[in-house]
Amino acid sequence: xxxxxxxxxxxxxxxxxxxxxxxxxxxxxxxxxxxxxxxxxxxxxxxxxxxxxxxxxxxxxxxxxxxxxxxxxxxxxxxxxxxxxxxxxxxxxxxxxxxxxxxxxxxxxxxxxxxxxxxxxxxxxxxxxxxx
Amino acid sequence: xxxxxxxxxxxxxxxxxxxxxxxxxxxxxxxxxxxxxxxxxxxxxxxxxxxxxxxxxxxxxxxxxxxxxxxxxxxxxxxxxxxxxxxxxxxxxxxxxxxxxxxxxxxxxxxxxxxxxxxxxxxxxxxxxxxx
Amino acid sequence: xxxxxxxxxxxxxxxxxxxxxxxxxxxxxxxxxxxxxxxxxxxxxxxxxxxxxxxxxxxxxxxxxxxxxxxxxxxxxxxxxxxxxxxxxxxxxxxxxxxxxxxxxxxxxxxxxxxxxxxxxxxxxxxxxxxx
Amino acid sequence: xxxxxxxxxxxxxxxxxxxxxxxxxxxxxxxxxxxxxxxxxxxxxxxxxxxxxxxxxxxxxxxxxxxxxxxxxxxxxxxxxxxxxxxxxxxxxxxxxxxxxxxxxxxxxxxxxxxxxxxxxxxxxxxxxxxx
Amino acid sequence: xxxxxxxxxxxxxxxxxxxxxxxxxxxxxxxxxxxxxxxxxxxxxxxxxxxxxxxxxxxxxxxxxxxxxxxxxxxxxxxxxxxxxxxxxxxxxxxxxxxxxxxxxxxxxxxxxxxxxxxxxxxxxxxxxxxx
Amino acid sequence: xxxxxxxxxxxxxxxxxxxxxxxxxxxxxxxxxxxxxxxxxxxxxxxxxxxxxxxxxxxxxxxxxxxxxxxxxxxxxxxxxxxxxxxxxxxxxxxxxxxxxxxxxxxxxxxxxxxxxxxxxxxxxxxxxxxx
Numbered sequence: 036x037x038x039x040x041x042x043x044x045x046x047x048x049x050x051x052x053x054x055x056x057x058x059x060x061x062x063x064x065x066x067x068x069x070x071x072x073x074x075x076x077x078x079x080x081x082x083x084x085x086x087x088x089x090x091x092x093x094x095x096x097x098x099x100x101x102x103x104x105x106x107x108x109x110x111x112x113x114x115x116x117x118x119x120x121x122x123x124x125x126x127x128x129x130x131x132x133x134x135x136x137x138x139x140x141x142x143x144x145x146x147x148x149x150x151x152x153x154x155x156x157x158x159x160x161x162x163x164x165x166x167x
Numbered sequence: 168x169x170x171x172x173x174x175x176x177x178x179x180x181x182x183x184x185x186x187x188x189x190x191x192x193x194x195x196x197x198x199x200x201x202x203x204x205x206x207x208x209x210x211x212x213x214x215x216x217x218x219x220x221x222x223x224x225x226x227x228x229x230x231x232x233x234x235x236x237x238x239x240x241x242x243x244x245x246x247x248x249x250x251x252x253x254x255x256x257x258x259x260x261x262x263x264x265x266x267x268x269x270x271x272x273x274x275x276x277x278x279x280x281x282x283x284x285x286x287x288x289x290x291x292x293x294x295x296x297x298x299x
Numbered sequence: 300x301x302x303x304x305x306x307x308x309x310x311x312x313x314x315x316x317x318x319x320x321x322x323x324x325x326x327x328x329x330x331x332x333x334x335x336x337x338x339x340x341x342x343x344x345x346x347x348x349x350x351x352x353x354x355x356x357x358x359x360x361x362x363x364x365x366x367x368x369x370x371x372x373x374x375x376x377x378x379x380x381x382x383x384x385x386x387x388x389x390x391x392x393x394x395x396x397x398x399x400x401x402x403x404x405x406x407x408x409x410x411x412x413x414x415x416x417x418x419x420x421x422x423x424x425x426x427x428x429x430x431x
Numbered sequence: 432x433x434x435x436x437x438x439x440x441x442x443x444x445x446x447x448x449x450x451x452x453x454x455x456x457x458x459x460x461x462x463x464x465x466x467x468x469x470x471x472x473x474x475x476x477x478x479x480x481x482x483x484x485x486x487x488x489x490x491x492x493x494x495x496x497x498x499x500x501x502x503x504x505x506x507x508x509x510x511x512x513x514x515x516x517x518x519x520x521x522x523x524x525x526x527x528x529x530x531x532x533x534x535x536x537x538x539x540x541x542x543x544x545x546x547x548x549x550x551x552x553x554x555x556x557x558x559x560x561x562x563x
Numbered sequence: 564x565x566x567x568x569x570x571x572x573x574x575x576x577x578x579x580x581x582x583x584x585x586x587x588x589x590x591x592x593x594x595x596x597x598x599x600x601x602x603x604x605x606x607x608x609x610x611x612x613x614x615x616x617x618x619x620x621x622x623x624x625x626x627x628x629x630x631x632x633x634x635x636x637x638x639x640x641x642x643x644x645x646x647x648x649x650x651x652x653x654x655x656x657x658x659x660x661x662x663x664x665x666x667x668x669x670x671x672x673x674x675x676x677x678x679x680x681x682x683x684x685x686x687x688x689x690x691x692x693x694x695x
Numbered sequence: 696x697x698x699x700x701x702x703x704x705x706x707x708x709x710x711x712x713x714x715x716x717x718x719x720x721x722x723x724x725x726x727x728x729x730x731x732x733x734x735x736x737x738x739x740x741x742x743x744x745x746x747x748x749x750x751x752x753x754x755x756x757x758x759x760x761x762x763x764x765x766x767x768x769x770x771x772x773x774x775x776x777x778x779x780x781x782x783x784x785x786x787x788x789x790x791x792x793x794x795x796x797x798x799x800x801x802x803x804x805x806x807x808x809x810x811x812x813x814x815x816x817x818x819x820x821x822x823x824x825x826x827x
Contacts, residue, residue, distance in 0.1 A: 036561070049184055069291055071292050080284075094175075096269075096273070105240045112245060119298050122278075131569055135228045137228075138228050143815060144252075145223050147221060150771060150774070152803075154774045156169050156816060157779060158695065159169060159201055164200070164252040164253050164256045213802050246418045251419065255434060272419045272473070273476050275415050276416045276480075286378045300555060322482055332560070334549055338548060344548075344665060344668070347746075351747065360528060372504050379546035385560050406493075410501070414514050415511075424465075427464075427520070428464070428520045510678070510683050515797070533740060540679050540680045546675070547640060547642070550672075551668045553651075564819060597825070598812070598818050612812070618799045619798075624797075625798045632757075636765045641810045644820065645818050649804075666756050677775045678775035685733075687777075688776065
């Protein structure tokens with residue numbers, strides 16, 4: 036189980052409930068996933084992390100689907116089981132099809148391979164790729 | 168310098184030149200970046216890697232810009248200097264604006280943070296996130 | 300189960316028992332955790348690793364609690380499930396409170412985020428940070 | 432050079448200057464390091480990241496020196512050159528001696544080793560380490 | 564369960580069956596492990612990945628046992644549970660003894676430790692190690 | 696430059712010189728590379744790390760060339776510039792040819808790719824791969 040346990044809505048302080056309410060309202064859902072319930076043991080961290088996630092994942096120059104797929108790509112690269120499961124679900128909800136998922140995986144696999152080939156062969160950065 | 172040095176077009180075998188030619192034709196450029204010149208010491212790896220990159224990065228369910236941004240996200244997570252430089256350049260060429268780049272970075276930063284919070288708090292995967 | 304199984308005290312050679320005894324005496328406990336029982340299949344590695352851990356984790360310029368929290372921070376960054384569980388328990392035994400744990404997690408999350416922002420934005424090291 | 436260049440104080444917007452001023456006031460310094468100047472191309476990210484760093488690194492259940500050493504430990508584990516240089520400097524300013532630095536390095540090295548031994552030997556988590 | 568489920572031989576398309584048949588023939592086995600069954604949802608990725616694995620893991624300048632042990636070393640460093648289990652099994656089948664496994668683990672542990680000591684102490688590359 | 700500078704033989708204590716002498720004698724060389732000179736600021740760490748490296752890298756069930764190639768594989772996966780350079784040189788000295796190097800790189804690249812495909816597709820470990 037989570038290191039400090041999970042704080043359910045019914046047992047949460049009003050400070051924590053306010054964040055839970057905003058998460059559910061923003062996402063249009065009626066439940067809170069375990070990540071937030073575990074983090075709720077540190078209310079300032081809960082508030083700060085949620086505010087950052089809310090701000091970062093909102094539509095902007097990139098749409099939410101692209102952002103969720105990038106989130107999946109990072110989580111897969113880091114091999115974080117929880118985040119792979121939760122953000123694959125979030126990306127699907129945002130419109131990711133099976134075909135899109137397969138292409139994300141292919142790019143992630145290829146990038147992880149070529150990152151090591153570049154480092155292993157000690158390839159120097161081309162002048163054209165350097166910022167002037 | 169690269170571990171085995173770089174193989175320039177003029178000194179390349181016809182097998183290597185064929186790959187170089189396909190890279191330039193596919194990308195609509197007249198030059199080859201160092202990654203391929205370093206890998207050219209292993210012609211089967213050069214051919215295989217290029218074929219995979221060409222196939223994976225082609226337009227599909229995702230457009231090339233999204234794929235390049237995912238490539239950047241993985242390279243940044245792995246902290247591969249060469250790939251960050253080369254794929255940031257490639258993503259810009261594919262249409263990534265400064266605003267898009269900033270959003271990619273924000274998502275990558277956030278995902279790297281929450282991956283560790285999830286692992287550190289030992290959060291269990293919610294049943295709803297499990298594939299049935 | 301562990302790749303080569305676990306070697307219990309009753310079935311251990313005298314060489315392995317000597318290490319087990321020193322672990323229990325040093326830690327003031329009457330049991331051995333699975334890590335050592337798995338490693339016991341390679342007695343020189345068992346002895347060498349325990350000697351290093353014993354020497355490194357002893358009180359010095361840093362007290363054992365700080366050392367255990369650093370151990371947790373590294374294990375969370377690497378996302379090693381076993382070490383997160385075992386060293387969170389060890390840090391608690393050394394005096395880590397829930398509030399301290401939450402602060403360790405917050406720093407680990409932030410550092411993992413800013414590490415990628417620094418790499419992704421290709422930030423050059425300031426002259427003032429360079430060792431003269 | 433940094434991907435989007437560095438924004439110096441004299442050329443910064445009032446929004447960015449406000450953050451720069453708060454960084455200098457909080458740290459008791461008269462300069463801004465490159466990390467913030469690179470991030471300033473995305474003012475909301477600059478503000479958000481600084482607010483998080485300021486909140487997380489403030490004295491709490493852990494003192495600032497311990498927090499800076501944990502920051503170094505994570506940056507070394509991730510092998511982020513910029514953050515290793517900048518947070519080693521910050522930790523020294525907060526009171527880290529050479530002897531403390533050496534002990535941080537020793538713990539970081541050992542943890543990175545044992546993380547892999549635990550994973551490689553596929554060691555199962557002991558029941559005693561599981562949260563009830 | 565796997566994100567998109569597993570495709571069993573009996574329900575596979577002829578394109579997927581052709582790859583499955585080649586895997587079994589090349590490995591001299593009569594079964595397919597889950598990795599391929601999960602990847603089969605993306606037939607081009609299945610074909611491409613298998614072709615690369617088949618080409619890379621074939622006897623060459625290095626024999627298959629050495630290659631499998633390197634595969635284990637990378638998987639342990641990345642802490643990928645599936646690949647540690649599957650490639651430890653593959654390495655054993657290729658002739659890896661318990662003593663060899665223990666030595667692989669010892670080298671992997673040591674390299675993970677010294678990688679961080681080198682980065683943490685910000686050690687500059689010796690001129691003699693640079694490629695001329 | 697290295698965080699605490701480099702300790703040259705002529706300025707080293709007798710305790711440090713003893714380790715330097717053993718490194719040179721064991722390796723049949725007349726110089727010390729920067730890694731050890733940086734670590735020499737912490738003599739117990741210098742001694743402990745050298746003793747472990749000496750013991751682990753000695754001929755055993757695996758020959759030194761295989762061990763050096765595994766060391767390279769881990770260093771490339773972690774993207775440690777110093778260790779890639781130093782252990783590629785060490786592996787060459789131990790007999791690694793360009794063809795062997797290229798095969799190590801190919802396996803490292805492939806393993807880094809498939810590690811992420813396995814994690815990303817959330818593939819469950821086959822029963823046959825589990826240790827009984």
